[in-house]
Amino acid sequence: MTPDEYCRNKASSSGSSFYNSFRFLPKDKRRAITALYAFCREVDDVVDECTDTNVARTTLNWWRNEVAAIYGVGKPQHPVAQALVPVVKQFNLSQEHLLEIIDGMEMDLEQSRYEDFKSLQLYCYRVASVVGLLSVEIFGYTDRQTLKYAHDLGIALQLTNIIRDVGEDARRNRIYLPMDEMQQFGVTAADILNSRETENFQKLMAFQIERAQRYYRQAMDHLPAVDRKAQRTGLIMATVYQATLQEIVTSGCHVLKERVSLTPNFKFWLAFKAWLKN
Incomplete structure (x- = not known):
């Protein structure tokens, strides 16, 4: 499974209205927004599905490292992070904004x-x-x-x-x-x-x-x-x-x-x- 296929599966499985609206977009933008949405779902699931707060916090910190890797500090391991590498370059997406999403999810732990x-x-x-x-x-x-x-x-x-x-x-x-x-x-x-x-x-x-x-x-x-x-x-x-x-x-x-x-x-x-x- 390619990183893009992983993102499509992750996004479509949510049944979200947000994902359903993507079908009207041109291919490159649809690919980009699907990768972004899959990222949001991954970090949200960390908080919703992990019963141990310390484990959830550690996992969110791991995702912060993945965001750094997306922007060239290391090599991303997760397929969603891999899919985001060309996206952040093509659309000039802010690293700080991706980190703020993680910060928002962490608020649910605190x-x-x-x-x-x-x-x-x-x-x-x-x-x-x-x-x-x-x-x-x-x-x-x-x-x-x-x-x-x-x-x-x-x-x-x-x-x-x-x-x-x-x-x-x-x-x-x-x-x-x-x-x-x-x-x-x-x-x-x-x-x-x-x-x-x-x-x-x-x-x-x-x-x-x-x-x-x-x-x-x-x-x-x-x-x-x-x-x-x-x-x-x-x-x-x-x-x-x-x-x-x-x-x-x-x-x-x-x-x-x-x-x-x-x-x-x-x-x-x-x-x-x-x-x-x-």
Whole structure:
């Protein structure tokens, strides 16, 4: 199996909307974004699948060495790192950004609560906005305002993930809702960990949903018309995730006890529609 084949298998096995949006890209960009996505999946799996925190931290440090090797300090061992070697050169991807993604994943080893939105925003930036900034380099852009679009879209997508996965994360003793906002709305950690869907919880989630929607609006406001066509993959992601957010609202926001997801056919229809529109 070649490094590129490994990346395709890694990315496709996730069933992600992000991977499904790649099919519309030219071959070289599709290869590059698949390698980047496979990298994100590998380092995310380190945290999600490793039960020993020390082993997970050691593995993330190993990945930091792999990133150094991608940029010429040694020879990369992992097929994903090998696949990224020509990609980072062709699209001028920042080594610091790849390391920031690892830093974001490591935050899950160090904390399971976030005191306020500022601290949560740092997490969202590292695990999502940075991926967006790297993706923009692969897709191509002419106006630097597009970088602001990528930043805000990354925050919006990650906030949508957090809203969708409140119950699932709670079952792993993780709460990504800012603690000061929980206190503001009269929601305790015990309420979330025990799936108590109170009226106050619903008000808290309405607040979180409005914030995510605001970041989507900001992202779209930042995207210049000249770069819309190049950034169609990100716009497809935005369309699918906004539809997921709307489905959460429509279904009553029962995120403590259920995980809302769109059918593959509906996601493909949304993606195709977004591609034609942009």
